[in-house]
Amino acid sequence: MINITLPDGAVRQYESGVTALDIAKSISEGLARKVLAAQVNGEVWDASRPIQQDAQLKLLTWNDTDGQMTFWHSSAHLMAEAVESVFPGVKFWVGPALESPKGFYYDMDLGDRKMTEEDLATLEKKMHELSKQGNAYVRKEMPKQEALNYFSGKGDEYKLDLLANLADGEITFYSQGNFTDLCRGPHIPHTGLIKAIKLTSIAGAYWKGDEKNKQLTRVYGVSFPSQKELDEHLTMLEEAKKRDHRKLGKELGIFTMDDDVGPGLPLWLPNGTVIIEELEKLAKETELAAGYKRVVTPHIAKESMYLTSGHLPYYADSMFPAMEMDGEKYYLKAMNCPHHHKIFDAEPKSYKDLPLRLAEYGTCYRYEQSGELFGLMRVRCLHMNDAHIYCTKEQFAQEFKAVNEMYLKYFKIFGIEKYVMRLSLHDPAKLGQKYINEPELWLETEELVRQVLIDTKVPFVEVKGEGAFYGPKIDVQIWSAIGREFTLATNQVDFAQGRRFKLSFTNQQNQPEVPLIIHRAPLGTHERFIGFLLEHYAGRFPLWLAPVQVKVLPISDKFLPYAREVETRLKQADIRAEVDDRNEKIGKKIRDTELMRVPYMLVVGEKEMNEQQVAVRRQGKGDAGALAVDDFIRAAVLEIKERKSE
RNA sequence: GCCGUUGUAGCUCAGUGGUAGAGCACUUCCUUGGUAAGGAAGAGGUCUGGGGUUCAAUUCCCCAUAACGGCUCCA
Numbered sequence A: 001m002i003n004i005t006l007p008d009g010a011v012r013q014y015e016s017g018v019t020a021l022d023i024a025k026s027i028s029e030g031l032a033r034k035v036l037a038a039q040v041n042g043e044v045w046d047a048s049r050p051i052q053q054d055a056q057l058k059l060l061t062w063n064d065t066d067g068q069m070t071f072w073h074s075s076a077h078l079m080a081e082a083v084e085s086v087f088p089g090v091k092f093w094v095g096p097a098l099e100s101p102k103g104f105y106y107d108m109d110l111g112d113r114k115m116t117e118e119d120l121a122t123l124e125k126k127m128h129e130l131s132k133q134g135n136a137y138v139r140k141e142m143p144k145q146e147a148l149n150y151f152s153g154k155g156d157e158y159k160l161d162l163l164a165n166l167a168d169g170e171i172t173f174y175s176q177g178n179f180t181d182l183c184r185g186p187h188i189p190h191t192g193l194i195k196a197i198k199l200t201s202i203a204g205a206y207w208k209g210d211e212k213n214k215q216l217t218r219v220y221g222v223s224f225p226s227q228k229e230l231d232e233h234l235t236m237l238e239e240a241k242k243r244d245h246r247k248l249g250k251e252l253g254i255f256t257m258d259d260d261v262g263p264g265l266p267l268w269l270p271n272g273t274v275i276i277e278e279l280e281k282l283a284k285e286t287e288l289a290a291g292y293k294r295v296v297t298p299h300i301a302k303e304s305m306y307l308t309s310g311h312l313p314y315y316a317d318s319m320f321p322a323m324e325m326d327g328e329k330y331y332l333k334a335m336n337c338p339h340h341h342k343i344f345d346a347e348p349k350s351y352k353d354l355p356l357r358l359a360e361y362g363t364c365y366r367y368e369q370s371g372e373l374f375g376l377m378r379v380r381c382l383h384m385n386d387a388h389i390y391c392t393k394e395q396f397a398q399e400f401k402a403v404n405e406m407y408l409k410y411f412k413i414f415g416i417e418k419y420v421m422r423l424s425l426h427d428p429a430k431l432g433q434k435y436i437n438e439p440e441l442w443l444e445t446e447e448l449v450r451q452v453l454i455d456t457k458v459p460f461v462e463v464k465g466e467g468a469f470y471g472p473k474i475d476v477q478i479w480s481a482i483g484r485e486f487t488l489a490t491n492q493v494d495f496a497q498g499r500r501f502k503l504s505f506t507n508q509q510n511q512p513e514v515p516l517i518i519h520r521a522p523l524g525t526h527e528r529f530i531g532f533l534l535e536h537y538a539g540r541f542p543l544w545l546a547p548v549q550v551k552v553l554p555i556s557d558k559f560l561p562y563a564r565e566v567e568t569r570l571k572q573a574d575i576r577a578e579v580d581d582r583n584e585k586i587g588k589k590i591r592d593t594e595l596m597r598v599p600y601m602l603v604v605g606e607k608e609m610n611e612q613q614v615a616v617r618r619q620g621k622g623d624a625g626a627l628a629v630d631d632f633i634r635a636a637v638l639e640i641k642e643r644k645s646e
Numbered sequence B: 001g002c003c004g005u006u007g008u009a010g011c012u013c014a015g016u017g018g019u020a021g022a023g024c025a026c027u028u029c030c031u032u033g034g035u036a037a038g039g040a041a042g043a044g045g046u047c048u049g050g051g052g053u054u055c056a057a058u059u060c061c062c063c064a065u066a067a068c069g070g071c072u073c074c075a
Helices: A018-025 A029-034 A065-086 A119-131 A143-153 A158-162 A227-242 A245-253 A270-289 A302-307 A335-346 A394-415 A440-457 A526-536 A556-572 A588-595 A606-611 A630-639
Strands: A002-005 A011-014 A035-038 A044-047 A054-060 A103-109 A137-139 A172-176 A178-180 A196-206 A215-224 A301-302 A323-325 A328-332 A356-365 A381-391 A418-426 A458-462 A473-479 A483-495 A516-520 A550-554 A578-579 A601-606 A613-618 A622-628
Touching: A011 A018, A054 A065, A054 A440, A065 A119, A065 A158, A065 A172, A065 A178, A065 A196, A065 A215, A065 A394, A065 A526, A119 A196, A119 A473, A137 A622, A143 A158, A143 A556, A158 A178, A196 A227, A215 A227, A227 A245, A245 A526, A245 A550, A245 A613, A270 A381, A270 A394, A301 A302, A302 A328, A302 A335, A302 A622, A335 A356, A335 A381, A335 A516, A381 A394, A381 A526, A394 A483, A394 A516, A418 A440, A440 A483, A483 A588, A483 A622, A550 A588, A550 A606, A556 A578, A556 A630, A601 A606, A601 A630, A606 A613, A606 A622, A613 A630, A622 A630
Parallel strands: A002 A054, A418 A458, A550 A578, A550 A601
Antiparallel strands: A002 A011, A035 A044, A035 A054, A103 A215, A137 A172, A172 A178, A196 A215, A301 A328, A323 A328, A356 A381, A381 A516, A418 A473, A473 A483, A483 A516, A601 A613, A613 A622
16 A cells, blocks of 8 residues: 555555546546646656555646646647548657647648648547547557667657657657657546647748758647637637737827838837837936936948947848948948947046946847748837946946846836846857857856846846857846737846957056946837837826827817817826817717727816816726816826826 | 748728629718717729739739748847
8 A cells, every 4th residue: 555645735545556547536536537637746647657656646637737738738649640640651740738828739740741721620620539539648668779669660750869869768658549659748648638629820840940950840729628718718819919019009000010111110100109209208217317328329330340349240140231332331230339339438438437327219220030020029120228337347236236226117117017037148159159259258247147136136047048249148028918928128248349349447546447338228129118018008008108198078069169278278288188079979989089098088068168177087997077177187297297007 | 031821992801713892990961969889972992013824813823022820030
């Protein structure tokens, strides 16, 4: 007999070799039907795998992330079985479960054949058939040699490649129905649990994620224990689509793209420009208070400067090609730093001038590959909340900390609660190619940054091979309301460019010394940040950011003069106000204004005119009662000034 | 850049081998209406661009281009 400890601390005795499924059955049949997998001593196992010794056991169902992941992984196998029956001879690579977006995929080599959208329906049908058979997922351990023989017999170079990295004794196979695959597992008990299936898309994916390799066919899907859950999932996806910044950006008149202007080059419409200007106002206030100085620089520069900076050759792939002028090559700037360095260098500097903080909302142009462009999130023309801090080694920690604090201040204003700072390091294997070849400086600076992060108690993770070409950086990862993750901003340490530009200041010992440089852009770029905000607020911007803050809605034309009078008073208080002077009924005016997400609607009719009042309506919240015009203005002005998020 | 899908009115989308349709938006008129769509009439399209097949192409084929879903790459 062995002792099984359940999560509530209860200890039960079973015969050795008992399975999690048996244990579930001994508790209740209903539970047994729901069990997908089991956590045995912290490790996720098949629910049907025999347990030989005393163990801590947690039964995993759909309510557990690991249960869902197991479910989707098994669904990938089920899909593979269906694919094999429709495309005999197909070779499979890997088929993992995905947490975000939910579901699974399987990468496969179809040879000369092509899979189309119509095939997905066929495959779904096949999967349902196989699911109804309720075939068990059967685990089998296999010696390496036997596995090698099996796959070389099949001529399956993909699985042989996987086997090459596995040691004898850790090789397992899983079978269900007519399908057998090399797989670590675990799997759910049987295919019958997979009741609702949706194959979502076909895409190309490079083998092992390397663009030099062959492109495999990847099929994405998602599955659930019941149709109801699938429907809910699909509804959620529909909701997410409504918050997509590309859709909202069009509906709210924020930005547009035009084929004649070019891909990745957004045109900012009047409404979007208001938001840009409010963000810049915030940045200017914040930066001036933090001792920054503002500068303005040209959008282009000569080749020689980018040779000095190292952008050429390290960053050449991301720059627009050169323009020839008077026998010189000029480049559009992809970053503002070189220009700022030249400003630092314009006059001799003493340690008394440091730290020097130069800020600019700089316009940069980057040649992003066509397939990478994505709404406002990835563009070719961007406006960066950029600044460079030139400081001594002694000042570095304090300056770096102050930058982190600025991030936190912004996060608070915008209500950004979920974020991670990612310390991005160099990859020693790519020194001299992707990274400036200064191995010791890399290590030294990386340690410096790590230490500051630890000291300032900011939560962070480390990633190799993500650094800038001139130094380590901290990428700030955030998640939009619809679950899209992206890098909002970076905060970089630069030990290379100071020397490359021969920047120096005179230290207290009257000796020249190279300053350390911090690159920082807490608000990232207007493009990405406003794209984020659109999704974050679902287009319902807080009052201070709203393109139109107040819309005055006269009940009928008779009250237009009074509406104009209210508008004038609002504008005198620097409130962005408009009158809806269309010949429409009040219900229509309210509907259209609601859809444009204007924060306040002021309905004015006979009663309001006589009382010098406005009937206030808050977007999304309905009628809020009448107020004297002055009282409304006072409250609105305060809400704007404090940049309240409601 | 690579794989796949798509491109029809300002927007969202039907549709057809015989040179096009709806709803919303727009214009004009009627209506002056109290918290999410009042009514009528009208105007609006080189069916993404180029080439091919055909008596005839928006429709079929090829190329280009852009967007979208991924891969790779990045703020």
